[in-house]
Amino acid sequence: MRKKLAAGNWKMNGTGDALSEVVQLSMDYMTSNVDILICPPATLIERMGHTAVDSAVAVGGQDCHAKPSGAHTGDISAGMLKDAGATYVILGHSERRTDHGETDADVCAKTEAALGEGLVAVVCVGETEGQRDAGETLDVIGTQLAGSLPDAGVSGATVVIAYEPVWAIGTGRVPTLEQIAEVHDFIRAELVKRFGDDGQRIRLLYGGSVKPGNAAEIFATSNVDGALVGGASLKAADFSAIIAALEAA
Numbered sequence: 001m002r003k004k005l006a007a008g009n010w011k012m013n014g015t016g017d018a019l020s021e022v023v024q025l026s027m028d029y030m031t032s033n034v035d036i037l038i039c040p041p042a043t044l045i046e047r048m049g050h051t052a053v054d055s056a057v058a059v060g061g062q063d064c065h066a067k068p069s070g071a072h073t074g075d076i077s078a079g080m081l082k083d084a085g086a087t088y089v090i091l092g093h094s095e096r097r098t099d100h101g102e103t104d105a106d107v108c109a110k111t112e113a114a115l116g117e118g119l120v121a122v123v124c125v126g127e128t129e130g131q132r133d134a135g136e137t138l139d140v141i142g143t144q145l146a147g148s149l150p151d152a153g154v155s156g157a158t159v160v161i162a163y164e165p166v167w168a169i170g171t172g173r174v175p176t177l178e179q180i181a182e183v184h185d186f187i188r189a190e191l192v193k194r195f196g197d198d199g200q201r202i203r204l205l206y207g208g209s210v211k212p213g214n215a216a217e218i219f220a221t222s223n224v225d226g227a228l229v230g231g232a233s234l235k236a237a238d239f240s241a242i243i244a245a246l247e248a249a
């Protein structure tokens, strides 16, 4: 049985004022059967880590470096995230792959670093619109999945996969439920092929324009164990409604 996960990716948004909303969320969902994760900008991780201590809300980073320390101006290591109170880290988000040229090999190295520090890695995969139109979606996802995950240390307790079609991020466009099911079933099969029973236990999140209005039907879709939410996670009311939909699913 996979525990559901509602994850918020704040991207480059949010200031200290947003912390009070997280506290509210944690009080509302103290007894929930849903894991809740917020990945704020790096500047807020330490404060949020303290705020969310003993609450139902976990804190995560949005990226980490593959190395533990060194001359890498502007970067943050997995150990630093952990030191600040993070227990998760998002890796290989399409915005990192596009803005910073991250390859599957880079994502794999970062995943190894995260697992080495005991952080849960939320590894993102997803096709562009051009790739979908060309009928390449499953090939692209399969290649990203194979290249972004290391051979060792991957289990339901250490890794989460987020399927985020690039064309659905921040656009208000969402794949059909059939398209989501096709990709999630494919990811599940690939994980089981490579990791056996552990592949059954890895949680699969859908991400891309998840809103209160479409959350319930997405959560009822095959092999969807939760969501990685961008814009709607910045509004406590919307994120709460998404969590409630996941609880009810």
Ligand SMILES: O=C(CO)COP(=O)(O)O
Residues within 6 Å of the ligand: 009, 093, 164, 168, 169, 170, 171, 172, 207, 208, 209, 210, 228, 229, 230, 231, 232
């Ligand atoms: O990229 C996303 C989460 O990582 C999704 O963003 P939106 O929910 O804003 O489309």
